[in-house]
Amino acid sequence: MTVKLKVVRSGTWTNPIFDELLGRHPGVDLDVFAIAGADEDGWSKLAQAHVYHLMASRDDLPARWHVTDELLQRCPKLLCVSSSGAGYDTIDVEACTKAGVAVVNQAGGNAMSVAEQAFGMMIAVSRRLCEQDRRLRSGERFSREDVMGSDISGKVLGLVGMGHIGTRMASLARAFNMTILATDPYLSAQEIEQRGAVPVPMHELLARCDIVSLHCPRNKETVGMFDAAAFKAMKPGALFITTARGGIHDEAALAQALQAGHLRGAGLDVWSVEPPPADHPLLGMGNVVATHHTAGVSHEARYNIAKVAAEQIALLAGGEKPPRLVNPEVWPVYTKRFRQALL
Template sequence: MFAGVKTVVRFDLWSDPAMEERFGREPDIALTTCRLAGPEGDAWAALGDAHVYQISAARNELPRQWHAGADLLEHCPRLLCVSSSGAGYDTVDVAACTKAGVLVVNQAGGNAQSVAEHTIGLMLDLSRRISESDRRLRRERGFKREDVMGREISGKTIGLVGIGHVGRRVAGLAHAFGMTVLAHDPHLTGEEIASRGAIPVAMNDLLERSDVVSLHCPRDEGTLGMMDAAAFARMKTGAVFISTARGGIHDEAALADALRRGHVGGAGLDVWDEEPPPLDHPLLAQDNVVATYHTAGVTPEARRNMWALAAEQIVGVLKGERPPRLINPEAWPAYADRFEAVMGFRPETSTVGY
């Protein structure tokens, strides 16, 4: 049995005190916070002793050298687990971690309510032209109310691409507005999609039938560039596109073109290829685009929940439990051998829920 201190390392990006509070109840867990602006040698030394690396999920706020890839893993002989601060894990090379016998975990579901509410907010804003009216009212006079007349969402159809933690909450909120909910999710059966509050459909059917298309799928090899020019062309004329998923799933140039031509009626975008997008980005120049800065899941409630979930999961991992939000289960055999070599006992094989 490992009798020393179990070390968790993170960088000094924004965090909620929930993690320190939870670790404070574990006398054998130490949390080390490295300064991004500090000497690199200090960070490498801390990571070299780390058992868990608590990593930011935001690829644009963490310098590339601190992403959890093969180069970093070579410097971390005792590292057992990389824990993403969010549902996404763009800063983690999952294949490299798996090859090294390092578990990757995320906090899927921790900010689902906040992201779902933001999605509905974007949809309402676009449908009722709230931001567009606000901008015009601040800069001009002489336009008529009918010039910024919106539409009700009641009775309309929303198509969810992905119906996981966030998507199922969006479905529930959309039903409350009297909407019909369609969903496409290749990872779920039709019966499971129906149990989550949506009518299962093929992707092309969703695009062709929906008044609102909203993305709630992960960013991976199967979804990168999924919403391309052909996909936007399949959408109903005047339909609205929303993404609170990840940048890169939709083609920004193709979307800008579809909006300019009037085929897509509006877009609500919380995620971008580059975050934040440049000020001269073509999408930011269009009045029928509502833009936010990857803030859908950034609320005090969601942040505290995410850090509490991360801390609880890390405590479990260091006690030898199998984590409930494991991204790379195929790493388990090699991980279990490494865990036993480092900790002196074999980890459990059953998942513990929190």
């Protein structure tokens, strides 16, 4: 290799292990630009970049730094874009594939953290923990029976998506003696069974489950998937939990299902606009536990994500194929472009 792989990352917070690993890699030249700084500096650095590592959360990164057709045209040397998480909402994968640019994410790096928070939300909603906290702090007088919740043990859990996170959810659910159903169009029935769940079609999952938890990606097939009809099809008194992505569920339809009493409660970590406005109807409901897209944000998860991201980029620097390639069909074109640029 005669030329170093030029890696540029957006200047949002990342665990230091990312810079440490790539900073001492002999085949990598790492640079950072401030997303709120002078645009000229960012564009100047990106114009020279072979790899662009960027924030995965669309509302945390200004739109001009998202990977779009326009950005790709302004950065012709780009060979790969790397998401800082399992999601890649800030990346137009189709545009990248057309341009011969590989896209990698860090799927699985924060899976246990997300599963833990999803499970915590299930318990918090079912046992009305946050409601009790708020009422105690307000000085309200109430009996313990007034805030009586329900156990999750023995209930039927439905997992929409059986990837890294869904698999860990199934593992946790077994400790609570739950029946675990799952649907995932990307996996065979045998694969779903091997990951610890009973495969069922979506309509059966909605009708049977006491708790429905979303662990699917946001894409053309899933945006708006949980609409008024889907909530209506859910079992009366069920709980809705999502740590997936905002936009997969219709927030207005969910609010209506909760107000009507068809659903008993919800745990929401993701929103159409993040953070949601303070006057959002769902934030005013006592049976909703709300968090700020933090399911995958723990000290351990942030370390794992940054380490995995650096390791994948190190593989690229050595001419190797990364294990978390979002658009594998681009690889032959990418390989040709890589050789032309660096060898």
